[in-house]
Amino acid sequence: MTAGQRAQEAQGRAVRWGVLATGGIAARFTAEVRELPDAEVVAVASRSEASAKEFAGRFGIPRAYGEWVGLVNDPEVDVIYVATPHSAHRTAAGLALAAGKPVLCEKPFTLNAREAEELVSLARERGLFLMEAMWTYCNPVILRLVEIIRDGAIGDIRTIQADFGFPGPTDPTHRLRDPALGGGALLDLGVYPISFAQMLLGEPDRVQAEALLSPEGVDLNTGILLGWDSGATALLTCSLTSPTPVTATVSGTTGRIEIPSGFFSADRFTLHRPDTEPEEFTADGGLYGLQYEAAEVMRCLRSGETESPLVPLNGTLAVMRTLDAVRDRIGVRFPADG
Template structure:
C-alpha cells in the first residue's frame, strides 16, 4: 500500500466499536466501508450512525469483502478467536481488541494463521501506541530511573454489575482480569518483559469469574510488579515505576495518560505532558494510525505492539487464571488451567 486511504471494516457494533469508529471517521486517510453484526438491524443502525456504505448481518460477508484492507474485531474476547480467524482465513488484515483471546492457545493459533498467510495482525493495545507511554518507555530504556525494581498498576470499576452483564458471564470470558487486568499486566510487561514467576489471589463470583484479582509478578533479575483489577470497586487507576535511581508516577487513567511525573534522585521532579496536537487522551486514533502506517510499509506486525509481546501477556493471564482457578466453559479440555 502507498499513501491511499485505508479501507476499514468493523466487526461488531458495541461500545468500543462505536468509540473506535468515531475516531476512524475523523481521520482523513481512513475510510470505514463496511460493518457487520450477527443482527442485521444492529449493523444497519451502526452504518447509518457513522455513514458507512455497507452493513452485513453476519461476519462471513464482511470477511469476504475484498474492498476492505483491514478489519477491526470488537466482539467480546470470547469470540475473538472465531471472528479474527474468519477474517484472516479470508485474506483480511486484522486489528483485534484486547484481551486478544481467551487464552494463549487461541492467541497462538491466530498468530500462526496470520504468519502463514502473510497477513497483518495486531492486538488493539492502544496504550502501547500512546505517544506519552512511548516517551515513558524510552526514558526507562535509556536509564532515566536506573534499573527497574518495582512496577505497580491497578484498574478497577465500581460496578455493581448484575449477573446478566458480560463482565459476570463465563461464556463471554467475564471477570475483571481479561477485561481490565490486561492493562496493568501489559504495562508491566512493556517495561520488563515476560515474568519468570506469577502469584495471584482473587475473589470469585457465584458464576465463577473473578470480581477482583491481585497478582505479584517477578523476574529473574529481581524486579517485582504488583497488579490489581476489580469490577466491584473503583480504584485509583494509576501506575508507577520505581528504579534504582528514581521513579515515574502516572496519575488516573495510566493506560491513556495526559501526563506523568519523573522523579530522579537529587533533581527536581519533571512533568511530561501530552502534546495538544496528539488530541484528547481518550483518543484511539494512535493505534489506528499505527495500523495504517504498518500496512503502507508492507509490515505484517507492528513494532509497537509485537505479536510475541501479545503472546507473552496471554501466557501471564493464563498463569494468573491458573492460580485463581478461573476456567471458561469453552476450556473444558484445556490443559494447564485449574478448574474453578
C-alpha cells in the same frame, strides 16, 4: 495478496476499514478513526442485520452486513477491526484472516493463550498483518516513558505498581459475570496493568495471585504479584468491586515515574529523581485515544509490515500466557479452555 502488494495498493489513498461488531468500543473506534484524514470506515457487520444497518446509518457507513462473512469477503475493505465480546475474538479474527484480510483485534486478544497462538500462526502462515488493539503501547506519552527508562532515567527497574478497578455489574447475566464470555475483572481490566508491566520487563519468571470470585466463577477482585529473575517485581490489581486510583508507578534504583489516573491512556507522567525538581512530560497534541493504534496499523499496512514493532505478536502471546497463569492460580476456568 501479499503484504507488499497491499502496501503498494494502499499508497496514495485512504485505508478502508471494516468494523466487525456494533457495541460501545466499535462505536468509539469508528467515531475517532473517521476523523483521520487518511482513513475511511466503509463497512460494518453484526450478527443482526438491524444492528448493522443502525450502526451504518449512525456513522454514515456505506455498507452494512447482517453476517460476518459478507464483511470479510468485501473487496473494498483493506483491514478489519474486531470489536466483538472476548469469546468471539478467535472466531471473528480467524474468519477475517482466512479470507485474506489484515486484522486489528481488541484486547484481550483471545480467551486464552492457545487461541492466541492459533491466530498468530494463521497470520504468519498467510503473511497477513495482525495486531492486538493495545492502545497503551501506541500512546506517544507511554512511548516517551519507555524511551527515558531505557536511557537510564530511573536506573534499573525494581518495582511496578498499577491498578484498574471500578464497581462492576451485579446482574449475574451480564457479560462481565459470565465465564462463557470471558467475564471477570482480569480479562477486561487486569490486562492493562499486566501489559504495562510486561512492556517494561518482559514475560515474568514467576506469577502469584489471589482473588475474590463471584458465584458464577469469575474474578471480581484480583491481586497479582509478578517476579523476574532480575529481582524486579510488579504488584498489580484489578477490581469489579471498587473504584481504584487507576494509576501506575515505576520505581528504579535512581528514581521513579508516576502516571496519574487513567494510566492506560496517559497524557502525562512525572519523573522524580533525588535532589532534582520533578519533571513532567506531556503529550504534544495531534492524535488522541484509539487513533494512535489505528494510525500504527495504517503505517504498517503502507510499509508492508505484517507485525507492529510497537505491539509485537510475541508480546501479545506472552501477556496471554500470564493471564492464563493468573487464572490458574485463582481457579478461574472458561468453557473455551476445554
